[in-house]
Amino acid sequence: MRLFVSLPVWGRAGISCLMCVAMDLGWKLAHGVLRVIMHAVVPLVCVLTALAVPPAWAEAVCPxxxxxxxxxxxxxARKALAEGRRVTILAIGSSSTAGVGASRQGSFPAQLAMHLSQALGPQAVTVMNAxxxxxxxxxxxxxxxxxLxxxxxxxxLIWQVGTNDYVFGGRADRLSDIVMAGLKIADAAGVPVILMNQQYYPLILNVPRYETFVAAVNDAAQMQGVSLLxxxxxxxAWSRRDPxxxxxxxxxxxxxxxEAGYACLAQLLSATILEALQGSGTSKKPAGLAIKPSVSRDSSSAYHGLY
Structure with a gap:
């Protein structure tokens, strides 16, 4: 592990490229090995790398x-705030929710908690990372x-879903059934949902197939009338406009x-959540948000990691 962290950036990038290609090609042949990698090796290496190599934040604007x-x-949630009670947000999903690739406090749930605490008060909202x-x-x-x-x-409920179903050789129609079932469970429980679809990454080898999984999440959100990020x-679009x-x-x-990428997600989520809580109009929103990772080592009052 020390040897890996000591490698130059191009060396780490080369190893990561091979790992991504393996994930895309080895659906059935290497299913067990990939599960071990995704559950243990990749998160550990990502955390060590994030701590060892300070990232260069992009001077860009989150759309x-x-x-x-x-x-x-x-x-x-609005009633809870009016009565002085704490609002609870549950973020559930896979590595993009856990915060792989960043420090623990750099995950989007942790940064979302910071944004909402700054806007509503440090005791107003708790974001749970599941x-x-x-x-x-x-x-x-x-x-x-x-x-629920x-x-x-x-x-x-903020639900990030779908990438690993593609990586591990799943089926888009099965993913659609899963997302629909989850949204119906949330609806029956009276819990509103923000659904987050898959990430784009440069080494997608079969883009048309991958996009059928993206469409499965998008279509489920539309059919159930829930919010979609x-x-x-x-x-x-960002990768093509500004590689x-x-x-x-x-x-x-x-x-x-x-952490900068997760900051963008946190800012987009907080903009919509604050509008829902405060009833602010969309016409006053800026065209973009400057990306400034909101990382604090003292956000325990607003953020709880469950992983």
């Missing part, structure tokens, strides 16, 4: 047009159902985001 739409109805690296849709669905069966339910289309700036939003493996 506010990509924020989640439609704006969710957060009646329970991300599990390498997890696929069926496992997340089981955890989601367990969380508890007496005390979150006021908002269109991460894939935002990242893909250099886009590259600075990715971790060493060119697959996961880094």
């Amino acid at each position: 506010i047009s990509a924020r989640p739409q439609p704006v969710p109805k957060l009646e329970a 991300g599990v690296s390498g997890e696929r849709g069926p496992a997340t669905l089981r955890r989601l159902e367990a969380f 069966s508890q007496p005390h339910k979150p006021d908002l 269109p991460r894939y289309s935002m990242m893909k 250099t700036g886009f590259g600075q939003l990715l971790s060493w493996d060119r697959f996961h985001m880094n």
